[in-house]
Amino acid sequence: MAREAVELLVQAARAWYFEGNQHGLRDREWMALRFLGRANRFSRTPSALAGFIGATRATASQIVKTLEGKSFLVRKPSHEDKRSVVLHLTAQGEKCLNQHDPINHVLNAVTALGTDECVRLRDSLREILNHLDAAHQRLDASVCRDCMFLAERGPSTGKGGRATAEFMCRLYRAPVSLEETELLCTSFERTRDRPKLEEHLDRARVASQG
């Protein structure tokens, strides 16, 4: 049964590992574009990108040049460190991802499973990755809300006087907004036991939507 499940996973992976190109991009270029569309401001750097896609700095910088050449990306100086650059997806890059990302078919199929099944699948895959993480030192990236460095900073008032939850990254010593807690970070460190903050995030998420 386990072998059959893994074989199915491997077959699903054919959607994102392929020969040649699709809509003008190779599989690693798609992977880079997808990552940069989901990564937080600390992780949208050439070196974090190289780590995430498992490439050398030289390969990652060639991929960045290709994506820049297609107007899918721009470089901007980092607010935190003026010597560094942060990679930003352009509106054209976002449109390309929405319309042509080769994993969109898988995404639609997973969405069609329904919310409960989708949550079960996500949790099972996370559990599997956690085991692999233990074997291979660490995860490549994960969402900020589950990170041990995330701390509550106290409520503040956002646009229109609406209360927004604010958080602090204790690693970068920088504020993290509620929206940013849903983004990927390559400096992520997993914590297993943090029910209080999880509850707070859920409440804050509901408040921000209302």
Ligand code: SF4
């Ligand atoms: S709290 Fe963790 S995941 Fe979030 S920005 Fe800091 S290091 Fe990255």
